[in-house]
Amino acid sequence: MLYPCEYLETKGFNVTYLPVDRYGLVDPSEVEAAIRKDTIFISVMYANNEIGTIEPIPEIGEIAKEHGIPFHTDAVQVIGKIPLDMKQKDRNVDMLSLSSHKFYGPKGIGALYLRERTEIENYMHGGGQERKKRAGTENVAGIVGLGKAIELATANLEKHNERTKKMRDRLLAGILEIPDCRLNGHPEKRLPDNLNFSFEYIEGESLLLMLDQRGICSSTGSACSSGSLEPSHVLRAIGLPPEIAQGSLRLTLGDENSEEDIDYVLEVLPETVGKLRAMSPFYKPTTACEK
Amino acid sequence: MYNKKVMDHFMNPRNVGEIEDADGIGEAGNPHGDHMKIFLKIRDDRIEDVKFKTFGCAAAIASSSMATELIKGKTLKEAWELTNDAVAEALEGLPPGKLECSVVSREAIHSAINEYRKKQGLEPLPEQK
Numbered sequence: 001m002l003y004p005c006e007y008l009e010t011k012g013f014n015v016t017y018l019p020v021d022r023y024g025l026v027d028p029s030e031v032e033a034a035i036r037k038d039t040i041f042i043s044v045m046y047a048n049n050e051i052g053t054i055e056p057i058p059e060i061g062e063i064a065k066e067h068g069i070p071f072h073t074d075a076v077q078v079i080g081k082i083p084l085d086m087k088q089k090d091r092n093v094d095m096l097s098l099s100s101h102k103f104y105g106p107k108g109i110g111a112l113y114l115r116e117r118t119e120i121e122n123y124m125h126g127g128g129q130e131r132k133k134r135a136g137t138e139n140v141a142g143i144v145g146l147g148k149a150i151e152l153a154t155a156n157l158e159k160h161n162e163r164t165k166k167m168r169d170r171l172l173a174g175i176l177e178i179p180d181c182r183l184n185g186h187p188e189k190r191l192p193d194n195l196n197f198s199f200e201y202i203e204g205e206s207l208l209l210m211l212d213q214r215g216i217c218s219s220t221g222s223a224c225s226s227g228s229l230e231p232s233h234v235l236r237a238i239g240l241p242p243e244i245a246q247g248s249l250r251l252t253l254g255d256e257n258s259e260e261d262i263d264y265v266l267e268v269l270p271e272t273v274g275k276l277r278a279m280s281p282f283y284k285p286t287t288a289c290e291k
Numbered sequence: 292m293y294n295k296k297v298m299d300h301f302m303n304p305r306n307v308g309e310i311e312d313a314d315g316i317g318e319a320g321n322p323h324g325d326h327m328k329i330f331l332k333i334r335d336d337r338i339e340d341v342k343f344k345t346f347g348c349a350a351a352i353a354s355s356s357m358a359t360e361l362i363k364g365k366t367l368k369e370a371w372e373l374t375n376d377a378v379a380e381a382l383e384g385l386p387p388g389k390l391e392c393s394v395v396s397r398e399a400i401h402s403a404i405n406e407y408r409k410k411q412g413l414e415p416l417p418e419q420k
Contacts, residue, residue, distance in 0.1 A: 209298075222348070224325070246324050
């Protein structure tokens with residue numbers, strides 16, 4: 001949402017950006033305090049893609065409803081991971097974005113959920129498709145694929161999550177044995193498949209590449225891999241100093257991961273961190289591990 | 292993203308470590324956060340041994356490794372004249388935007404040579420441009 005908001009600012013809209021706490025949580029009371037007489041829209045991400053923190057969407061939805069302000073959430077990370085209920089807990093969400101490839105559906109298709117009577121400007125002007133909201137012949141294969149994928153992803157969600165969480169928690173416990181590392185994001189209020197760590201004294205791109213060479217796919221919020229001087233805005237927003245944010249690593253689990261994969265990562269990752277630290281001019285060994 | 296040569300120097304960097312009784316120690320960093328520390332053992336104006344430690348991305352680590360290989364056995368004058376381009380060329384090229392990460396090597400070498408010169412009672416050499 002950051003870029004659309006920045007675009008709107010160039011068109012004369014005023015945007016209030018709210019801070020998050022050290023876990024990445026938005027405080028609902030701060031949302032309420034930020035509402036102005038002329039507020040027309042509130043948007044809060046359902047769960048963060050980098051650090052996995054799940055935001056208090058039902059609470060914020062309640063506030064939006066009380067003030068009669070349309071409420072949008074980016075739920076791209078959430079489908080097939082945590083249950084949504086648009087009639088109960090998520091009943092005050094008016095608009096919700098989702099993306100098919102995030103739940104094993106085809107790439108290149110997503111959806112914007114609009115609650116009844118939520119009016120939006122046409123997304124594309126021209127043809128009469130989708131009640132004139134989005135011109136252009138529908139991507140039928142994509143739409144059907146998305147529908148099937150969401151069906152599969154949300155069936156047995158609990159059982160599925162139990163398996164992922166079990167592996168995730170073993171991975172978490174094993175990685176926290178590495179000295180001078182910290183878990184980013186909320187310890188409990190987080191996506192079942194997400195882990196994000198900062199390892200002190202080393203740089204994320206190096207870590208990512210060394211893991212890649214050993215067959216482990218990960219991602220990093222390091223500046224040097226993104227080509228900018230600033231590390232990820234998410235890691236900065238939770239108050240990580242740049243040198244710590246530089247050494248961050250995101251690991252996510254999927255359906256195809258197994259307990260053997262966890263064993264393998266727990267063998268390779270400490271070794272790799274150790275190797276990079278051994279060549280880091282900043283490294284001073286300690287044993288403290290911030291949890 | 293990186294070529295084979297860069298990946299080789301990144302995965303198996305040469306000359307990593309410290310020299311306890313180094314004759315010249317230098318350090319340099321850039322705004323990306325890359326940081327290099329270099330240790331020189333100097334005899335008869337020649338770099339007899341060199342070790343480094345680098346915090347940074349693969350380009351920074353590979354450049355550090357290659358730069359130390361290039362100055363080993365060279366005279367201080369030759370080492371001082373080592374350019375970023377020469378390091379990048381020896382690595383058979385760095386991706387766009389990653390050249391900056393190799394600059395720390397040259398700066399760290401200069402800082403070590405000048406630290407050595409200072410200890411010898413010599414004027415530090417001026418940086419060009």
